[in-house]
Amino acid sequence: MPRQSRPTPRAYWLCLVVISHARARLECALGLFERRRDAPPISVLHFLGVAYEQLGETERTIAQYQQLLAVTTACGESVYRSYTLRAMAIVTWRQGKPARASELIEQALRLSRQVNNPRTTARASRPLPGWSPTDRTPRVPWS
Incomplete structure (x- = not known):
């Protein structure tokens, strides 16, 4: 079985930067939908929860996933x-x-x-x- 390599510290931090940037963009998109009083796409809510999870923001992850469950339940998705x-x-x-x-x-x-x-x-x-x-x-x- 091939040995799994661990990411280098530089690669790890680069991933965190990319995820942080994605989180900021998703939060911006969510804010835009809220200002327009429009429902955000479910995918934005989902990927924002994933970004929070990857960044270790447990409470925000749970809140985001709960919001997503409420939206998907309400619309039957x-x-x-x-x-x-x-x-x-x-x-x-x-x-x-x-x-x-x-x-x-x-x-x-x-x-x-x-x-x-x-x-x-x-x-x-x-x-x-x-x-x-x-x-x-x-x-x-x-x-």
Whole structure:
């Protein structure tokens, strides 16, 4: 099995700069939609949540994903809602709440099966590292 290389500190910081820039642009776009009193595209809300998550801004990530869940539920959209449920499961699992993460993963999987989109179902069914649906106890995969 090939050995995975770790990113260099320079590459890591470059990624953070790019993500920070993307976050600023997405926040700007969101502000524009709010000023126009127009609903932002769901993709803007989704990628802003992803940017917050990648930058380690947990509270903002959760708030963004909750807003996205409210919007997708209200308009009956299912694909981004299943993506968001899985993303929320990851954030919740990282907070040390495996039971809640399991519930969110199961919701995402049920929803993705209703959509009948193989890509969405495969993404939702991809387990979290160390996640076990039977005992709901997180295990560190490298221990």
